[in-house]
């Protein structure tokens with residue numbers, strides 16, 4: 111009799127797991143569930159106090175609650191280790207039990223380093239979560255994103271909940287019409303506005319660099335200002351007079367800091383939802399979300415392609431969608447280009463021969479800069495490809511999820527409802543796919559094709575329906591900036607031992623890559 115209540119509470123825990131929690135997704139409900147549990151525990155306490163004949167009612171309440179949680183988590187742990195369909199996959203035992211252990215391993219924001227270590231230890235198919243497999247096989251990209259895939263985006267993409275950006279639509283349904291609006295918008299700007307706007311800001315960047323000749327300059331900061339300004343002008347119709355603008359600087363820093371939390375919480379989307387809901391805990395993230403909404407509320411009557419696209423739905427604006435897209439374009443549209451430029455300039459600064467080769471190629475382009483002609487320069491394109499191979503924008507992000515049928519990759523069956531991680535950082539550096547894989551050798555994309563053993567391992571813009579709509583815009587920005595800088599300056603690393611590796615050692619995996627600090631010196635040719 112003494113143990114009837116704790117035993118019933120423990121059984122209730124098991125039953126809840128088996129009948130409820132093991133089925134379906136609950137990550138967006140985590141804050142509500144936690145609140146529900148607090149109310150439930152409080153209610154047990156009150157009931158015990160009211161009706162218990164024993165004087166130790168508080169102890170009874172604690173015992174029942176503890177038993178319930180023990181039953182619940184005991185059942186979860188047992189199921190995940192012994193009965194889960196992924197039980198045969200190798201991987202660290204702690205990660206099989208809970209993604210909290212994964213979070214604890216990436217508090218430094220370097221999930222790409224952690225996942226690479228795991229690959230070396232466990233091989234190409236590793237269980238990295240209770241229902242998650244990380245696959246280091248070049249066939250993965252086609253299998254999870256290519257045409258005809260049955261996979262959808264994983265729970266991670268609910269990160270902006272309740273906002274719904276273009277990239278957070280997980281299922282096929284409802285995506286195509288929204289994507290058409292985006293593609294239409296990119297077509298318009300690509301034709302009319304891209305080139306001149308990018309050139310305007312690239313010249314502002316050039317002007318700033320001219321004031322620092324021979325002196326070390328933290329290039330990340332200026333490239334971020336440049337790419338943010340281009341994105342802001344094109345997407346939000348909010349131009350900037352100069353790259354020195356204080357508001358511009360504040361916005362760049364806000365997005366940078368706002369996304370830092372993703373480097374830690376990304377492995378556990380439910381934890382992210384919980385932390386986002388606690389006032390003050392992730393204030394930088396919440397401030398960024400608020401900024402995106404406020405920014406769009408203010409701009410709603412202004413003509414810009416992002417707003418026009420949202421309004422094209424019979425003049426109606428779905429505000430959650432519009433605010434979500436504002437954030438998506440602010441992050442995807444600025445971080446990606448700035449990071450690619452940073453890493454490309456880093457590699458060029460260490461390689462005078464490649465700089466020389468590019469200068470020769472660029473000298474054949476008509477002046478003032480013929481933006482269209484830049485598209486077809488093989489060496490420039492090879493340098494960009496090689497940069498994106500070694501430093502992909504999504505180092506480990508871009509998770510997908512199998513549906514009811516599961517999928518087979520290189521003969522290995524992945525069961526239904528499994529989250530699949532395909533870390534571009536590791537796959538792009540596989541010696542089985544690229545000769546001298548860790549070295550920057552742009553020639554592998556031109557005169558030495560034998561150095562690319564498996565081109566499917568190179569997937570910088572993704573494929574299939576979620577392929578990057580901003581690819582042309584991003585590449586145009588990169589090409590214009592490199593062309594302008596290299597035709598005027600010689601680029602070298604600032605002399606300091608730490609500066610030689612900091613950009614790579616300090617690289618963070620915050621959904622998009624955040625390069626470490628890079629100091630460069632520009633000298634006139």
Ligand code: HEM
Pocket residue numbers: 276277278289341438439442443444446447450498503504507508569570571572575576577578579580581583584585
């Ligand atoms: C070098 C530059 C760029 C690279 C390497 C790049 C790479 C990528 C990749 C890998 C994805 C797939 C993401 C996923 O699976 O979740 C993606 C998606 C996306 N990119 Fe880019 N991107 C670049 C530039 C841009 C620019 C300049 C913009 C916009 C102004 C942009 C907007 C987007 C959007 C909105 C998506 C989501 C598409 C969807 O899910 O339907 N990107 N990009």
